[in-house]
Amino acid sequence: MDIKVAPSILAGDFARMGETVGRLEQNGADYVHCDVMDGNFVPPITFGSQMIGHIRPHTRLPLDCHLMVLHPETHLESFARAGADIVTVHAEECRGRIVQTLNAIKGYGMKAGAVINPDTPVERLFDCAEFADMLLLMSVVPGWGGQKFIPSTLAKLEKLRSFLIRNGRGELDIEVDGGITEENVKDVISAGANVIVAGSAVFRSADMKGTIARLRGV
Ligand code: DX5
Ligand code: ZN
Numbered sequence: 001m002d003i004k005v006a007p008s009i010l011a012g013d014f015a016r017m018g019e020t021v022g023r024l025e026q027n028g029a030d031y032v033h034c035d036v037m038d039g040n041f042v043p044p045i046t047f048g049s050q051m052i053g054h055i056r057p058h059t060r061l062p063l064d065c066h067l068m069v070l071h072p073e074t075h076l077e078s079f080a081r082a083g084a085d086i087v088t089v090h091a092e093e094c095r096g097r098i099v100q101t102l103n104a105i106k107g108y109g110m111k112a113g114a115v116i117n118p119d120t121p122v123e124r125l126f127d128c129a130e131f132a133d134m135l136l137l138m139s140v141v142p143g144w145g146g147q148k149f150i151p152s153t154l155a156k157l158e159k160l161r162s163f164l165i166r167n168g169r170g171e172l173d174i175e176v177d178g179g180i181t182e183e184n185v186k187d188v189i190s191a192g193a194n195v196i197v198a199g200s201a202v203f204r205s206a207d208m209k210g211t212i213a214r215l216r217g218v
Pocket of ligand 2: 066
């Protein structure tokens with residue numbers, strides 16, 4: 001599978017986000033990972049669909065919007081209008097409505113993803129996987145960048161990838177999000193991830209282009 005690198009703009013300069021996403025594109029990123037936080041599902045507040053609309057003209061890269069919000073189903077239209085390409089929603093928030101929410105995201109012409117937190121069992125994704133275009137495993141507690149990678153994510157990744165292979169969906173994108181560095185990315189990829197989110201590792205690097213290339217595990 002091709003490995004995609006999705007730098008998280010949470011680690012970027014909020015005062016110059018247009019330039020920031022242009023820089024990510026010039027340095028070889030595959031997606032722009034946009035961490036939307038509402039101060040309720042997670043304590044911090046970052047930005048909403050208006051930010052997505054403002055950065056849209058500055059990059060051709062897919063905007064991968066990670067909604068760490070309550071009632072994500074009420075925000076889908078605004079993200080679609082703003083130009084989001086992918087929207088991922090948390091199973092912990094959607095609960096029994098996860099399939100409807102994934103289908104609603106696709107109804108707006110966007111790709112749909114389901115996310116689980118580090119302490120949520122990976123089996124939580126098994127029933128909705130067939131309705132998703134991507135599955136996201138959090139490898140840190142959602143809400144903040146710069147945290148340490150949680151090692152138990154690797155076993156969850158292996159379990160999820162083998163479940164997908166057994167069920168004829170071995171090619172489905174699995175995104176891992178949080179604490180990924182050039183040092184641990186190879187383990188993350190060999191455990192089954194093919195979409196790599198990295199904020200600090202990319203924005204703290206003196207060689208953004210090189211770091212993005214190395215995060216492909218090559
Ligand atoms: C945390 C976000 C992650 C985070 C990744 O809630 O979902 O995307 O920004 O940042 P790093 O790579 O610094 O852990
Ligand atoms: Zn994220």
